[in-house]
Each structure stands twice: as C-alpha cells, then as structure tokens.
Amino acid sequence: MDLRQLRYFVGVARERNFTRAAEQLNIAQPPLSRQIQALEDELGVALLIRNSRPVRLTEAGRLFYEQALQVLGRVEQMRAATRRVGLNQNSVLSIGFVASTLYGGLPSLVRKLRHRTPDIEIQVLEMMSVQQIPALKEGRIDIGFGRLHHSDSGVVEIVLREERLTVAIPKDTPLAQDSAPLPIGALTGQKLIVYPKEPRPGYADQVLNLLHGHDVRPAEVQEVREIQTALGLVAAETGLCVIPSSARQMRSDVHYRLLEGERATSPVILYHRVGDTSPYIDLVKEVIREMYAENPPWLSAEHNLPTRPSFAE
Amino acid sequence: MDLRQLRYFVGVARERNFTRAAEQLNIAQPPLSRQIQALEDELGVALLIRNSRPVRLTEAGRLFYEQALQVLGRVEQMRAATRRVGLNQNSVLSIGFVASTLYGGLPSLVRKLRHRTPDIEIQVLEMMSVQQIPALKEGRIDIGFGRLHHSDSGVVEIVLREERLTVAIPKDTPLAQDSAPLPIGALTGQKLIVYPKEPRPGYADQVLNLLHGHDVRPAEVQEVREIQTALGLVAAETGLCVIPSSARQMRSDVHYRLLEGERATSPVILYHRVGDTSPYIDLVKEVIREMYAENPPWLSAEHNLPTRPSFAE
DNA sequence: CGACATAATACCCCTTGAGTATAATTGTAA
DNA sequence: TTACAATTATACTCAAGGGGTATTATGTCG
Numbered sequence: 001m002d003l004r005q006l007r008y009f010v011g012v013a014r015e016r017n018f019t020r021a022a023e024q025l026n027i028a029q030p031p032l033s034r035q036i037q038a039l040e041d042e043l044g045v046a047l048l049i050r051n052s053r054p055v056r057l058t059e060a061g062r063l064f065y066e067q068a069l070q071v072l073g074r075v076e077q078m079r080a081a082t083r084r085v086g087l088n089q090n091s092v093l094s095i096g097f098v099a100s101t102l103y104g105g106l107p108s109l110v111r112k113l114r115h116r117t118p119d120i121e122i123q124v125l126e127m128m129s130v131q132q133i134p135a136l137k138e139g140r141i142d143i144g145f146g147r148l149h150h151s152d153s154g155v156v157e158i159v160l161r162e163e164r165l166t167v168a169i170p171k172d173t174p175l176a177q178d179s180a181p182l183p184i185g186a187l188t189g190q191k192l193i194v195y196p197k198e199p200r201p202g203y204a205d206q207v208l209n210l211l212h213g214h215d216v217r218p219a220e221v222q223e224v225r226e227i228q229t230a231l232g233l234v235a236a237e238t239g240l241c242v243i244p245s246s247a248r249q250m251r252s253d254v255h256y257r258l259l260e261g262e263r264a265t266s267p268v269i270l271y272h273r274v275g276d277t278s279p280y281i282d283l284v285k286e287v288i289r290e291m292y293a294e295n296p297p298w299l300s301a302e303h304n305l306p307t308r309p310s311f312a313e
Numbered sequence: 314m315d316l317r318q319l320r321y322f323v324g325v326a327r328e329r330n331f332t333r334a335a336e337q338l339n340i341a342q343p344p345l346s347r348q349i350q351a352l353e354d355e356l357g358v359a360l361l362i363r364n365s366r367p368v369r370l371t372e373a374g375r376l377f378y379e380q381a382l383q384v385l386g387r388v389e390q391m392r393a394a395t396r397r398v399g400l401n402q403n404s405v406l407s408i409g410f411v412a413s414t415l416y417g418g419l420p421s422l423v424r425k426l427r428h429r430t431p432d433i434e435i436q437v438l439e440m441m442s443v444q445q446i447p448a449l450k451e452g453r454i455d456i457g458f459g460r461l462h463h464s465d466s467g468v469v470e471i472v473l474r475e476e477r478l479t480v481a482i483p484k485d486t487p488l489a490q491d492s493a494p495l496p497i498g499a500l501t502g503q504k505l506i507v508y509p510k511e512p513r514p515g516y517a518d519q520v521l522n523l524l525h526g527h528d529v530r531p532a533e534v535q536e537v538r539e540i541q542t543a544l545g546l547v548a549a550e551t552g553l554c555v556i557p558s559s560a561r562q563m564r565s566d567v568h569y570r571l572l573e574g575e576r577a578t579s580p581v582i583l584y585h586r587v588g589d590t591s592p593y594i595d596l597v598k599e600v601i602r603e604m605y606a607e608n609p610p611w612l613s614a615e616h617n618l619p620t621r622p623s624f625a626e
Numbered sequence: 627c628g629a630c631a632t633a634a635t636a637c638c639c640c641t642t643g644a645g646t647a648t649a650a651t652t653g654t655a656a
Numbered sequence: 657t658t659a660c661a662a663t664t665a666t667a668c669t670c671a672a673g674g675g676g677t678a679t680t681a682t683g684t685c686g
Contacts, residue, residue, distance in 0.1 A: 001316060001388065002316055002317070003314060003315055018663070018665095027643090027645085028645055029664075030646085030647095030666080030667095031644045031645075032644095033665060034643085034666095035643080043392065043395055044396060044399070044400065045396055045400060047395075047399075050651090050663095050664065050665090052652080053652060053662080053663070053664095054663095055663090059399075060395050060396075060398040060405075062452065062453070063394060063398055063405045063407075063436060064395045065453075066436060066438060067391040068391070071387055071388060071391065074383070078377065078380040078381070078384065079314060081376060081380070082360075082373050082376055082377045082380075083357060083358055085358075085372055085373040085376055086357070086359065086360075086372075090372075091372045092375055092376045108564070111545075123376060123380075125379060140375070251421070252607060252608075252609040252610050253607050294565060296565040297562065330632080331633060331634095332633080340676085341675065341677080342633075342634095343636095343675080343676075343678095344675045344676075345675095346635090347634090347635095347674080347675090350634090363632095363683095365683080366631075366633095366683060366684060367632095368632090
C-alpha cells in the first residue's frame with residue numbers, strides 16, 4: 001500500500017466516478033482503475049461496487065475512505081510541522097505521558113506551553129511510565145509524566161503530587177453500602193482486578209505491593225490490559241479495582257470509596273534527563289508551578305495528599 | 314512522499330545506521346541512502362546528521378520519526394480494519410459527533426456499543442453539527458450527535474437532553490463575586506466571546522439568538538475558532554463567554570455561573586437518516602436509554618433541564 | 627596515521643506506473 | 657427491446673524510477 005493509492009482512492013470515492021477523478025488527479029483513467037484494483041487485491045477486499053452507476057462504496061470502502069482521509073491529513077500535518085521545525089531552526093519539545101494524566105493537568109499544561117512558546121513545536125506521546133525512561137535517554141522525549149519511581153541515574157524524577165487511591169466497587173454489594181473511606185484490610189479475601197497487564201512492573205504492581213505491605217491477600221487477582229476493561233469488569237460484579245482518584249469520572253455505574261491507609265497513594269512524577277540544559281525544562285516547571293498555585297479541581301484536597309512539587313515552594 | 318520512504322526512514326532512525334537498516338528492510342544500502350535523500354529533498358529539510366557516527370537525528374528528524382511511526386501504525390490499523398470488515402462481511406457503524414459530547418456520554422456509549430456488538434466496526438468522526446447533515450445523507454456517517462436543530466426532511470432528529478448554559482467570567486471581576494445563576498439581562502453591555510467562528514450557522518449563533526430574543530445587546534462580540542481559545546480569552550479578562558455546562562471542567566482559572574432564563578439551554582441531538590432500517594440505530598437508542606436510566610454525572614439536574622429523550626419513556 | 631566501518635556516487639537493469647487505443651458493461655431513452 | 661451514451665476494464669507500449677553491484681569518499685578509533 002502506498003500513499004498514491006490512498007490519494008487515488010479518495011479521489012474516486014469522492015467523485016464516485018473514475019473518469020472525473022482521473023482528471024482531477026491529472027492522470028488518465030486506465031491507470032487509475034488499475035491502481036484501485038491493485039489496492040483491492042492487496043487488501044483482498046472489494047472497496048467499490050462497479051456494476052452500478054454512479055459507482056458506490058462497499059461497507060469496507062466507506063471505512064477505508066474515512067480513514068484514508070485522516071491518514072492523508074496526518075501526513076500533510078507531518079510534512080508541514082517538519083518543514084516548520086527544519087527551516088526555522090526552532091526546536092521540538094517532546095512530552096511523554098501516561099493516560100491517567102489526561103484527567104489531570106496535562107491538557108491544560110500543553111495548551112499553556114503552546115501559548116507561551118509559539119516558536120517551538122510541542123509533541124505529545126502517550127506511553128507507559130517504564131517506557132518513558134529509555135525514551136528519555138534515547139532522546140525520543142524530553143519530558144515525561146508517569147506514575148512509577150525509577151532508579152536510573154540518567155533521569156531525574158520530581159514528584160508533583162501524591163494522588164489518593166480509590167476502590168471501585170460493584171453497586172449493590174455489601175461494600176458499596178457505605179461511602180466512607182475503606183481501610184486497606186477490607187480488601188482481604190476480595191476478588192481484585194488490576195491493570196495494566198503489560199508492561200511490568202507497572203501500576204498493577206504498585207497496587208499489589210501496597211496490599212502485600214499491609215499483609216492483605218486478595219482471594220483472586222485478575223489482570224487486564226487497561227482501566228476501561230477493569231472498570232467494566234467491576235460493573236459486571238467480577239471484582240474490585242484500585243484506581244487513582246482522578247479516574248472516578250470514567251464510569252458512573254460503579255460505587256467509589258477512597259482507600260484509607262499509610263501509603264495508599266499513587267504519585268504523579270515528572271521525569272527529565274539529568275543535565276538537560278534546555279530552557280524549556282525550566283519553562284515547564286514554571287508553568288506547572290503556576291498551575292498548582294491556581295488550585296485546579298484535579299488537585300482537590302479530597303483526592304490528593306497535601307504535598308507540593310519540590311520546586312514549588 | 315511515500316509510505317515506503319516513511320518505512321525506510323523509520324528503519325534508519327531506529328538503527329541509526331544505514332547499512333544495518335538496509336539489511337532489515339531487505340534492500341541494499343545505496344538505494345536506502347537515495348530514498349532518504351529524496352525524502353529530505355522533498356521536505357527541504359535535513360533529517361539526519363551524517364558527519365557523525367553513529368548517525369544522529371536533527372530536531373526535525375526527531376519530530377518526523379515519531380510522527381512517521383504513528384502514521385505507519387495508523388495505516389496498519391486501517392488495513393486490518395478494512396480486511397476485517399470486507400472479509401467477514403460485517404458492517405460499519407459510523408458516528409459523527411461535536412467535540413462537546415466528549416464531555417458527556419459519548420465515550421461511554423461507544424465503549425458499550427463496541428462491547429455489545431463485537432461483530433461490527435465502530436468508527437467515530439469529529440465534525441460540527443451542520444456538517445453532520447450532509448455527511449448523513451451521503452452515507453459518510455450513520456449516526457450524528459450535534460447541538461443544532463435542522464430542517465432537512467431526509468434526517469430525523471431526536472433531542473436527547475437540554476443542557477443548561479453557563480457563563481464563564483474572568484476571576485476578580487464584579488460578576489464573579491457571586492456564584493448564583495445569572496439572569497440573561499446581566500449580559501447587556503458586556504464584552505462577549507463566541508465560538509465557533511466557522512461554520513455558520515453554529516453554536517455561536519444559538520447564543521447570539523438567545524441574547525437577541527431577550528433584547529440583550531452585548532457591548533462587543535468577538536468570534537474565535539474554538540472553545541479553548543474562548544475560555545483562554547475569558548481568563549485573560551477579554552470578556553465573557555457562554556458555554557454548555559459540561560464544558561466547565563475545561564478550565565479552572567475562570568469563574569462559572571449558570572445562565573438563568575427561559576430558553577438558556579443547548580440541546581444534545583441525535584440525528585439519523587429517515588427510513589434507516591439498520592438494527593444498529595435501534596441498538597444505539599437502546600443503549601442511550603440504558604445510560605440515561607443510570608443517571609450519569611453529566612446528566613445532573615443542576616446542569617440539565619428535566620427532559621428525557623422521546624424514546625426513553 | 628592507518629585500518630576499519632560506513633555512507634555516498636556511478637552505472638546498469640528491470641519492475642512498475644502511466645499513456646493510448648479499444649473492448650466490455652451499465653443505464654437510459656426511444 | 658434495442659441502440660446509444662457514458663463509463664469502466666483490458667491490451668499493449670513506453671519510460672521513469674527504484675533497486676542492485678562496484679567503487680569511492682568520509683568519519684572513527686586505536
């Protein structure tokens with residue numbers, strides 16, 4: 001498959017007519033027909049219904065059309081962004097983040113950064129905490145927002161906040177009768193669902209370690225790939241799940257209770273390379289400091305321990 | 314630009330070595346060098362620093378590398394999804410939505426649909442309300458979630474809920490002293506920011522019409538492209554902005570007050586083609602009915618009029 | 627500085643995309 | 657139903673360009 005084939009197919013799908021599409025694409029009609037055939041051959045799927053005038057799209061073709069439009073748009077953006085960066089010699093700030101920070105301050109941070117530094121290109125990449133460390137060292141990202149402590153001497157970590165943990169409980173079960181914080185001990189003998197299954201060690205192990213440290217043994221532990229699935233299983237009464245408090249808003253058909261206990265928190269951590277002299281690292285810290293001073297909703301005392309980033313004193 | 318060039322570049326960027334990359338790509342080293350040169354020529358930007366061993370990426374190259382990875386991944390997904398749909402003869406449910414529904418029930422709806430119908434492919438496309446009507450008629454989408462009433466006889470509309478409107482007010486201004494609902498009349502003589510600038514008519518006109526209907530004349534109206542910008546300007550004390558209540562959570566550094574008044578609401582509307590016999594239309598309604606019965610947080614009485622979708626009685 | 631690793635260049639081949647002419651198919655109107 | 661207009665597929669040819677081999681140029685490290 002080839003971008004040319006995508007462009008050709010989009011032309012035909014839009015015009016619903018090979019001849020006119022060929023004119024717009026500045027080629028003759030036969031090569032256009034052949035390219036579309038080649039595309040269909042490669043996919044092993046018919047995209048167009050030709051024994052009909054005007055030509056119609058199959059279900060697969062309809063799907064392929066919308067996606068092709070998106071891919072072509074993406075390629076255009078990529079070309080433009082690369083030109084901008086290359087020609088103006090301005091630089092790129094690449095930020096890795098774990099999904100859960102999307103429910104906290106990340107979107108707002110990125111918006112503020114873009115606003116404050118129109119001269120640099122900001123790129124955000126979703127990746128798990130453990131993947132962020134090698135990504136930083138290889139230069140694939142410059143800043144990371146994750147949830148795991150690490151021990152790599154090449155990467156600095158700064159704990160931004162300690163978010164309290166919450167237990168998701170199926171409605172209409174005994175534990176869901178109360179809304180008060182739940183002692184960790186109450187999880188003994190319960191079925192537990194943890195995520196993510198990969199990569200390990202990850203947030204799942206943080207939770208399991210916390211329980212182990214309190215001598216709590218769940219009856220059964222089921223691992224799933226992502227939080228959505230985990231909460232789905234909770235709703236289906238398959239078990240309980242421990243989540244960062246900010247993830248409460250993801251589902252409303254389960255019951256939530258804060259987890260009560262010494263270290264029943266999950267940190268949000270900023271990573272960057274040691275000795276990274278880029279002024280943007282400081283800018284990021286500066287903006288974070290401002291944001292924390294505004295006391296945003298995701299920093300509510302109810303769902304966070306009263307700590308502040310070390311640089312925000 | 315060509316997918317092959319992207320694959321080649323990704324190979325080189327990953328290996329940081331032309332020779333090894335060429336081996337992995339199953340071609341000889343010289344053609345690889347040439348393709349990368351062609352790519353750089355077309356972009357007019359150097360992606361690699363060659364007078365260094367191992368080869369390093371330029372800033373532009375670093376950006377291009379991450380984006381190329383994403384594009385290639387996207388293409389792979391597209392190929393797989395198209396094959397699935399084409400070979401299994403199963404169909405595609407294509408859903409258009411306005412951005413604001415992302416803060417309501419849309420993510421949950423899509424998740425539930427995917428779960429309930431693993432046999433169909435669900436595609437979601439962000440598009441403005443007015444674009445959804447032609448998209449429905451052309452078959453580009455099957456279901457739309459928008460905020461505007463329309464008068465096209467080929468498209469059915471079902472009002473799902475009437476969301477109350479909220480005024481975003483700069484902090485530390487007189488109107489921000491109180492948190493009680495604000496009468497529409499209070500907007501007289503205020504500077505107003507509306508969005509989106511395009512396409513018209515749109516949500517901006519809904520707001521302006523509402524004010525006009527109450528004989529309220531703002532001092533000045535500034536149009537911006539999207540809500541993020543609008544709220545940014547509010548925070549910068551440029552004026553006030555009327556938003557659907559669910560959008561409150563987007564920014565915490567402005568003050569919010571509900572708008573009080575007869576028709577101070579914005580509907581969330583489900584569109585579909587008249588006479589669409591697909592069973593999935595009914596399934597969507599069924600799932601929506603269930604979701605509304607669960608009383609999710611975005612349906613709180615505070616931010617919605619006490620209406621229910623006509624099919625959910 | 628010299629040996630080695632590695633990228634660029636020169637040159638050739640042949641795959642493959644594009645053009646022209648024409649056949650086949652579909653839709654429509656008499 | 658048939659004939660015609662519109663439109664897509666096929667056959668054949670040409671040539672651009674992607675890829676291979678041999679060789680040169682450049683950078684790295686002992």
